[in-house]
Amino acid sequence: MSSSTPGLDGIENPLALEQQVCFALAIASRSVIGVYRPLLEPLGLTHPQYLVMLALWEHEPLRVNELARLLQLDPGTLSPLLKRLEASGYVRREKDPHDDRALAVVLTDAGRALRDDALKIPPAIVERLGLPLDELLELHRRLTQVIAAATV
Amino acid sequence: MSSSTPGLDGIENPLALEQQVCFALAIASRSVIGVYRPLLEPLGLTHPQYLVMLALWEHEPLRVNELARLLQLDPGTLSPLLKRLEASGYVRREKDPHDDRALAVVLTDAGRALRDDALKIPPAIVERLGLPLDELLELHRRLTQVIAAATV
DNA sequence: CCTAAGTAGTTGGTGTACTAACTATTTGTA
DNA sequence: TACAAATAGTTAGTACACCAACTACTTAGG
Incomplete structure (x- = not known):
């Protein structure tokens, strides 16, 4: 707009x-995280906490x-973050019996039960x-490319 | 991987x-911000601060x-953030004479001079x-769509 | 077996991000 | 022209996110 060649900002600058x-x-x-926020708030989760729960629902412990x-x-x-999830009652942090340095993060019953509520979220987001x-699939594919390129 | 139907996690879950x-x-x-970090660090900028400088180089004040x-x-x-940019010497925050509530953020000479260094960043990122x-253009187009959809 | 190197997780420091509450100023309107 | 409503920016509180330094434990080499 303030360019000396009006209308070409994107090309010349x-x-x-x-x-x-x-x-x-x-x-x-x-x-997009802002779209999730009102849906996650009733579950007592922030978006990063939601991602941790997704990982645990798939791969616990x-x-x-x-x-x-x-x-x-x-x-x-x-x-x-995990301490806050533990305070919320969704996970426990247990000493790994084989390695005293490590913590095994496991789901509580409440954490496992929360998955049923979470199932409503993806379709609600897509609809919203x-x-x-x-x-969305095409975007995901291209994002994956960028992640691969950026994390080499 | 822990699914009962191996290889179909993404489809069924x-x-x-x-x-x-x-x-x-x-x-x-x-x-991607992580790729910018080592390039911005010599300029004394974080990525959000870099975005503010882009906005100011285009539209100051x-x-x-x-x-x-x-x-x-x-x-x-x-x-x-603007206070930190002012402490770095790249901007000044001046009272707007027409409205005592408002601040006009303006570039200092150092802030204007910084643009020459910043010109090296976009090509370095693309190459990296x-x-x-x-x-990248196609990704940008799709991101813009998502932003429009999410901020309605 | 003993120690150096590596690994697991925590802590503290800085810098975003969002929300809500707050001060100061300006504007719209009766 | 009073004065309520709207607007501009700051501040405080919570929660990431990255980094570097730290403790505790494990492992590998001698």
Whole structure:
């Protein structure tokens, strides 16, 4: 808009905000998480906590470093998050009998029961976004490419 | 993997972690920002601060709420961020003479000069990711769709 | 067996992010 | 022109997210 060549900002300015993929990624991530928020709030979960529960519903039990690898998160991020999940009553952190350094994160009965409520979330999100499934699958495929490219 | 029907996790389990678009979005955003980090660190910028600078290089001066709208961020997030940018010497926060409530965020000489260094960043990122430009443009297009869908 | 190197998780520091409550100012309207 | 409603930005509280330093435990080499 303030460009000397009106209407060509995106083409001539490599630093144009609206053109940056990193900007679109950051906003998309935050705004989609914002769509989850009102659906997760009744379950007493934040979005990162929801992702931890997804991992546990699939692969319980998991050690902290296994969760860190699955979610690509720092153990220093997970450690307090898991304490909050334990305080919420959804998981327990048990000493691994084979290795006194390790913690086995396991689901409580409440944590397992929560999965039934969580089953309503994905369809609610898809409906709320109102995008065709192909579109979402295609986006997922391209995001996976970028993740692979960025984490080499 | 722990499924009773091996190899069909993604199809039969609507809560499969690897299948969630929100998960791919969160990881992609964090890992791409991770690619920027070593490039931004020499400039003394975090990624959110970099986005603020992009906005200012394009549209200076900007009020806090205009920045909030452009970056889709809460004023409560921007307020301390802008103080840190001011402490770094890249911006000044000036009282708007027409409205004593408002702040005009303006660039300092150092902030304007920083743009020359920043010009090296986008091509460095594209090269580092090693993805074809079409791919990035197409991803950007689909992210924009999702943002529009999520922020209605 | 004993010690150096590696591994598992925690802690503290800095910097986002979102919400809600708050102050200060401006605007709309009776 | 009073004054309620709206607006601009700050602050405090909670929760990530990354990093570096730390403790405790395990393993590998000698």
